[in-house]
Amino acid sequence: MSSEDNHDPEEIPQLKLRSQLALLRQEHRDLDAAIEALLQSGRRDPLQLQRFKKKKLALKDKIAKLEGRLLPDIIA
Template structure:
């Protein structure tokens, strides 16, 4: 029987990064759509924008972990 294959930790980070970027894009689209209606609840939009900022921070952390430090 074949042993289960495990993903390299770096690959896992890349997958998580792609998921977070997709979620960030989806939130951006949702915010744009809600603002476009003109009847959106301001509190809902504010909450979505907070979620989007949180995702942006998580994306930045993952990108820092993936990108190697290069000392010039």
């Protein structure tokens, strides 16, 4: 019996989204640390820094998109 068998079938997609969201947030934090390490190393590599920042921004967009799927719009 898998752990998904213990949940309401409607919860499973949300659990998967939450898991994916956690992974993306961790990757975003890791990139933040990599950028900081690159800056602290004194080894200024503008191309690598640009790649890291671009990937971090793409992750931020994915995170926002997933958060939007998890939190329905509330119309006031």
